[in-house]
Amino acid sequence: xxxxxxxxxxxxxxxxxxxxxxxxxxxxxxxxxxxxxxxxxxxxxxxxxxxxxxxxxxxxxxxxxxxxxxxxxxxxxxxxxxxxxxxxxxxxxxxxxxxxxxxxxxxxxxxxxxxxxxxxxxxxxxxxxxxxxxxxxxxx
Amino acid sequence: xxxxxxxxxxxxxxxxxxxxxxxxxxxxxxxxxxxxxxxxxxxxxxxxxxxxxxxxxxxxxxxxxxxxxxxxxxxxxxxxxxxxxxxxxxxxxxxxxxxxxxxxxxxxxxxxxxxxxxxxxxxxxxxxxxxxxxxxxxxx
Amino acid sequence: xxxxxxxxxxxxxxxxxxxxxxxxxxxxxxxxxxxxxxxxxxxxxxxxxxxxxxxxxxxxxxxxxxxxxxxxxxxxxxxxxxxxxxxxxxxxxxxxxxxxxxxxxxxxxxxxxxxxxxxxxxxxxxxxxxxxxxxxxxxx
Amino acid sequence: xxxxxxxxxxxxxxxxxxxxxxxxxxxxxxxxxxxxxxxxxxxxxxxxxxxxxxxxxxxxxxxxxxxxxxxxxxxxxxxxxxxxxxxxxxxxxxxxxxxxxxxxxxxxxxxxxxxxxxxxxxxxxxxxxxxxxxxxxxxx
Numbered sequence: 001x002x003x004x005x006x007x008x009x010x011x012x013x014x015x016x017x018x019x020x021x022x023x024x025x026x027x028x029x030x031x032x033x034x035x036x037x038x039x040x041x042x043x044x045x046x047x048x049x050x051x052x053x054x055x056x057x058x059x060x061x062x063x064x065x066x067x068x069x070x071x072x073x074x075x076x077x078x079x080x081x082x083x084x085x086x087x088x089x090x091x092x093x094x095x096x097x098x099x100x101x102x103x104x105x106x107x108x109x110x111x112x113x114x115x116x117x118x119x120x121x122x123x124x125x126x127x128x129x130x131x132x133x134x135x136x137x138x139x140x
Numbered sequence: 141x142x143x144x145x146x147x148x149x150x151x152x153x154x155x156x157x158x159x160x161x162x163x164x165x166x167x168x169x170x171x172x173x174x175x176x177x178x179x180x181x182x183x184x185x186x187x188x189x190x191x192x193x194x195x196x197x198x199x200x201x202x203x204x205x206x207x208x209x210x211x212x213x214x215x216x217x218x219x220x221x222x223x224x225x226x227x228x229x230x231x232x233x234x235x236x237x238x239x240x241x242x243x244x245x246x247x248x249x250x251x252x253x254x255x256x257x258x259x260x261x262x263x264x265x266x267x268x269x270x271x272x273x274x275x276x277x278x279x280x
Numbered sequence: 281x282x283x284x285x286x287x288x289x290x291x292x293x294x295x296x297x298x299x300x301x302x303x304x305x306x307x308x309x310x311x312x313x314x315x316x317x318x319x320x321x322x323x324x325x326x327x328x329x330x331x332x333x334x335x336x337x338x339x340x341x342x343x344x345x346x347x348x349x350x351x352x353x354x355x356x357x358x359x360x361x362x363x364x365x366x367x368x369x370x371x372x373x374x375x376x377x378x379x380x381x382x383x384x385x386x387x388x389x390x391x392x393x394x395x396x397x398x399x400x401x402x403x404x405x406x407x408x409x410x411x412x413x414x415x416x417x418x419x420x
Numbered sequence: 421x422x423x424x425x426x427x428x429x430x431x432x433x434x435x436x437x438x439x440x441x442x443x444x445x446x447x448x449x450x451x452x453x454x455x456x457x458x459x460x461x462x463x464x465x466x467x468x469x470x471x472x473x474x475x476x477x478x479x480x481x482x483x484x485x486x487x488x489x490x491x492x493x494x495x496x497x498x499x500x501x502x503x504x505x506x507x508x509x510x511x512x513x514x515x516x517x518x519x520x521x522x523x524x525x526x527x528x529x530x531x532x533x534x535x536x537x538x539x540x541x542x543x544x545x546x547x548x549x550x551x552x553x554x555x556x557x558x559x560x
Contacts, residue, residue, distance in 0.1 A: 048158065058198045080194075082228055082391070083226065084194070085225040086225075087553065088220065105546040106510065111415075131507060223503050223553060227363075227386075245369060245406040246369040251502070269393070269395065271367060273502075298468065328438065338475050360508065361508055363508070366504050
């Protein structure tokens, strides 16, 4: 099972396609059926008390799944999320980046299914767990 | 079943507690076990092609559940989402606000469970459907 | 939006295709994008204490979605569940049937998405809420 | 992190508490925050064509989470599932047992959250993936 795009290519692709979003994230690692993506936490992601907001964690899970999918199939900008289920378990620590570790369980012709574990950088405690399904548009 | 906070009180509370978030949303209606919340769509919510991003729809679902919960139990800033499951079904239309219609199915002492239907203003087609669980902190 | 199969046709179809399963259920009502299905609760569905088991409620949600889907598109035995998300909120009462009320939100060519509310017969309290996605096989 | 009940104790406990259910399952392994549970597939779990039914896979996921939870906290018969989200990805093969591999991500005082991967015995292909939340009753 080979990789279609590496981390550098993915970062370049996302900066070209979604510049506002891509500025907040960095793909750190692409491996067969796996990706690690960093959310560079700043003011816009925080809630009072310094914790990272739920929608910011949702964004990270979504982007990590998108990264592993494109890592496997190449640049398909129009892949879209059809289902996401997230459990929020622990509060993120203030002032530390978040890492989303995505793993694909199924890569079909029209659907891809995987899950994402979100941790604080340098910690193993799972802050949130997401399962995501992406619809892959027909390729010409 | 009476209401603890009406729409005006909720909008005031959210502007005081979460000013950045509250500026994007407006609680339109609170009724027993129900709330309607508007996402005032602007540039920050859009993806290329003009559609509203998934994380923006997640935020709307989350805020609509928070609104119906606080509408029933009063101002409890620290209620937190523990689980969210979303189906994305249709692309939002560009240039129109989104409405999230939340309904509580269970309001227990420690957990509240409900769902949210997201539509474009003036349309009945469901764009996304979310179910959400909130943990309610013990009250003193 | 017209109905492809009514309740009587659906009950006959399911008895022919899935006799063991169909003996436990009865489609009570089919309307555009809606179906009500009864689980005829007996010993096999109970847990100690007399409550209906979680897997039995899952089966009811699954069958209610299958019923509304076939009610709309006709007898497609091979439609399969791809995602299900269930919140269990209240214990069913012993000795009363369960009703699953399914509603389709999207009926596409390859995917159907809907939700199901489960109540005890004669009660409005929601015992469980499920969202389900079915994959529809290509039609010849 | 020590184990409160091993696989043999769990099997004995479940046979005493839920004899009908327990006859279909066997806890194979308990480790810190992990459990493997086997569904001994027979006629009652099959759908036409020989595939294992969705509700049977739901039951396995549910029981595997219950096993890892009790493995960690000891015999608490009344722990109940509050949320389950399942992705069904591949058809099980006929005539082979299923293994559910559960992993706890959070073990709190009142809630436990984990996920379960379901495979055919002797295969690594993930057939279904479930995330489950259990409510733990207050201990006296």
